[in-house]
Amino acid sequence: DTEVTQTPKHLVMGMTNKKSLKCEQHMGHRAMYWYKQKAKKPPELMFVYSYEKLSINESVPSRFSPECPNSSLLNLHLHALQPEDSALYLCASSQDPAFEGQPQHFGDGTRLSIL
Amino acid sequence: EDQVTQSPEALRLQEGESSSLNCSYTVSGLRGLFWYRQDPGKGPEFLFTLYSAGEEKEKERLKATLTKKESFLHITAPKPEDSATYLCAVTNGADKLIFGTGTRLQVFP
Numbered sequence A: 001d002t003e004v005t006q007t008p009k010h011l012v013m014g015m016t017n018k019k020s021l022k023c024e025q026h027m028g029h030r031a032m033y034w035y036k037q038k039a040k041k042p043p044e045l046m047f048v049y050s051y052e053k054l055s056i057n058e059s060v061p062s063r064f065s066p067e068c069p070n071s072s073l074l075n076l077h078l079h080a081l082q083p084e085d086s087a088l089y090l091c092a093s094s095q096d097p098a099f100e101g102q103p104q105h106f107g108d109g110t111r112l113s114i115l
Numbered sequence B: 001e002d003q004v005t006q007s008p009e010a011l012r013l014q015e016g017e018s019s020s021l022n023c024s025y026t027v028s029g030l031r032g033l034f035w036y037r038q039d040p041g042k043g044p045e046f047l048f049t050l051y052s053a054g055e056e057k058e059k060e061r062l063k064a065t066l067t068k069k070e071s072f073l074h075i076t077a078p079k080p081e082d083s084a085t086y087l088c089a090v091t092n093g094a095d096k097l098i099f100g101t102g103t104r105l106q107v108f109p
Helices: none
Strands: A004-007 A010-013 A018-025 A031-037 A044-050 A053-057 A064-070 A073-079 A087-094 A110-114 B003-007 B010-014 B019-026 B032-038 B045-050 B056-059 B062-066 B070-075 B084-091 B103-108
Touching: A004 A087, A010 A018, A018 A031, A018 A087, A031 A073, A044 A064, A044 A073, A053 A064, B003 B084, B010 B019, B019 B032, B019 B084, B032 B062, B032 B070, B045 B056, B045 B062, B070 B084
Parallel strands: A010 A110, B010 B103
Antiparallel strands: A004 A018, A018 A073, A031 A044, A031 A087, A044 A053, A064 A073, A087 A110, B003 B019, B019 B070, B032 B045, B032 B084, B056 B062, B062 B070, B084 B103
16 A cells, blocks of 8 residues: 555546546655656656645646645646546655655556546 | 666566666766656555665565666566566656666566
């Protein structure tokens, strides 16, 4: 069992829908991340939150909107997605952004399919 | 440019046949090298962190080593349950992980 919990595990949505992905961790970690992973590829970084503030946005299209309501929760709001956005979306957390070289711990992801 | 290269892309082993996976890296100021295991449909599972050349870490049948240019993940007497994709990643401290493309390991009974 992972200590980073993601819901839902699977999501199918149309291109006009609005949905949200949720991530939760209770390890006291202060950095949280969203990644996108396509089949047989490594994870690609999308966003980084450090102390609940957005610190990195890897030029992600505006149809993806992250939110960090508190230090334990991370959301990814989805709107008007394209078929090429179908992928495994992974959330990760790490202990303290002030200490370099901390490992990131991943959830099991949300498998997203866009019709 | 920071980059990570893993080899081989795929590896098939007989149960009990020991082998090594390679991770070569180029990074401006290594702050950590990480090994992860990923099963199909799951997120990467953290295995090891290595910080400096000469460092070694062990866990069950796995042993990770680090030099100034590469890391090895040695698998001793593997079992079918060791089958997975093994990912190597590095960081230069900028909150980003730079991943290699992984090695897909299959262990047959």
